[in-house]
Amino acid sequence: MKHFNWLFFLVFSILPSLGFGQDTLLISKADILQKISSQNLQLKISNEDFKSAKADYKQSNSLFLPNLSVSHTGILTTNPLMTFGSKLNQEILTASDFNPTLLNDPSRIQNFATKIEVLQPLINVDGLYQRQAAKAKMEAYQLQTERTKEYLGLESNKAFMQLQLAYKAVEVLEKAHLTANSSLKLVDNYFKQGMLQKTDLLSMQVGVTEIKDQLQYAKSNVQNASDYLASLLNEDFNGKTYKPKEQLTSTIEVESVGISFLDNRKDVLAMTKSNMAYQKMYQSAKNNFLPRLNSFGSYELYDKNIFGFQAKGYLLGFQLSWNIFDGNKSIAKAQKAKADFQKSTLEVQEYKIKSQLEINRSDRQLKDAGNKVNLTKLALEQSQEAYRIRKNRFEQGLEKTSDLLQSETQQYQKELSYLQAIFEYNFTKQYIQFLTK
Numbered sequence: 309m310k311h312f313n314w315l316f317f318l319v320f321s322i323l324p325s326l327g328f329g330q331d332t333l334l335i336s337k338a339d340i341l342q343k344i345s346s347q348n349l350q351l352k353i354s355n356e357d358f359k360s361a362k363a364d365y366k367q368s369n370s371l372f373l374p375n376l377s378v379s380h381t382g383i384l385t386t387n388p389l390m391t392f393g394s395k396l397n398q399e400i401l402t403a404s405d406f407n408p409t410l411l412n413d414p415s416r417i418q419n420f421a422t423k424i425e426v427l428q429p430l431i432n433v434d435g436l437y438q439r440q441a442a443k444a445k446m447e448a449y450q451l452q453t454e455r456t457k458e459y460l461g462l463e464s465n466k467a468f469m470q471l472q473l474a475y476k477a478v479e480v481l482e483k484a485h486l487t488a489n490s491s492l493k494l495v496d497n498y499f500k501q502g503m504l505q506k507t508d509l510l511s512m513q514v515g516v517t518e519i520k521d522q523l524q525y526a527k528s529n530v531q532n533a534s535d536y537l538a539s540l541l542n543e544d545f546n547g548k549t550y551k552p553k554e555q556l557t558s559t560i561e562v563e564s565v566g567i568s569f570l571d572n573r574k575d576v577l578a579m580t581k582s583n584m585a586y587q588k589m590y591q592s593a594k595n596n597f598l599p600r601l602n603s604f605g606s607y608e609l610y611d612k613n614i615f616g617f618q619a620k621g622y623l624l625g626f627q628l629s630w631n632i633f634d635g636n637k638s639i640a641k642a643q644k645a646k647a648d649f650q651k652s653t654l655e656v657q658e659y660k661i662k663s664q665l666e667i668n669r670s671d672r673q674l675k676d677a678g679n680k681v682n683l684t685k686l687a688l689e690q691s692q693e694a695y696r697i698r699k700n701r702f703e704q705g706l707e708k709t710s711d712l713l714q715s716e717t718q719q720y721q722k723e724l725s726y727l728q729a730i731f732e733y734n735f736t737k738q739y740i741q742f743l744t745k
Contacts, residue, residue, distance in 0.1 A: 336553040340464045340541065345457070347542040354456040358449040365446045368439035375427040382420045382614060388412060394419035397610040399619040420616055422609040430626075431601040437592035441585040448581035455574040462742045464540055466735055471533040472556035473731050477724060478530060481523040484720040488516045491699075491716065495709055508709035515713045519720075558726075560681050560733050570663055573745065579656045586649040593642035599630035663743070670740045677733035684726040691715070691722040 385391060391414040395401045495512045498504040531549055538545030570576055603626050611618040698715040701707040
């Protein structure tokens, strides 16, 4: 007698064994997509990556916005220079303060200074390219987040179809178990009438036991599929079993899969944006040799008392700075940025080639899956007819028990193979849509 092990390994290779949960919850594809959008951990992580990149881009606003700071400083000193300067800032300097004795050995003085300082960048070429790089990086993460959402849509559909397949396998094996029990009763009656040998009865009992074992295994895989779906939804899966509202269809829907340009796919666009970010960083490193122009200003208030505003003054200025040589650091930084940019360009090209190969391979797989569905359907119909004929002949005493048992086994093997073929076709079609979306 042939066993079901090979078939179940094929059907449930991705589902580990567990048992049924206590609570069964009906769920639809629409429910899954809605929950994934708000609950999936992978999508939440991707959103946080985007927020981080967006914050980096916002930091580059410092290229245009002023830096404003306020400080209040108090000192108590007998230092000659500080004493003279404090009196000058407080506008209390007199002619007697120029006495050499007082200048060299002044009395203690306290000074409180309130300072409002503004720094305004004017021209910073390398910073502008860094800002453009940060923007490209942010847009890349945004596109990657959208692509992650599309991938999770594909994965949720796959998990839902796996759950449908698991329930359908249970249904098929329950029917097989009933049929096997019916055949067992028939064989048992024939044995009691002396028409069959003990070995025929034992063979049929072994067949029923094996089907019962496979049925329990299929029920465990229902729980596995349910647990995996719960993990995608970020929900507690202990003591809980999902059941699909829509059952696995026994036919396939053949339709053309629209193919868009690969360059418009969000993950490819994300890599292109990332490559642009590397390009801008390289341009920034090259322009690091250019001078920077900044302006600054301050408004100062002085008094001998804390938070006093007796004297005041302001300062305005411009600074043009040019880092002519920094120990070859800028040159090496530019070389590294160039290498990173060139590497990123090559990675984009490689990714496009691999993506196109995957599309071509999946397109061929879809055609093969369609042929497989048709062949397994034909095999199922033939096995059903063969079983019907053998059962009629067995009841007339014209067939052996082993032949009937083999025919029963083959019938349900072919039915499970047909369901698996439908699953493979439908998933491959959705996968191509994901690859070309």
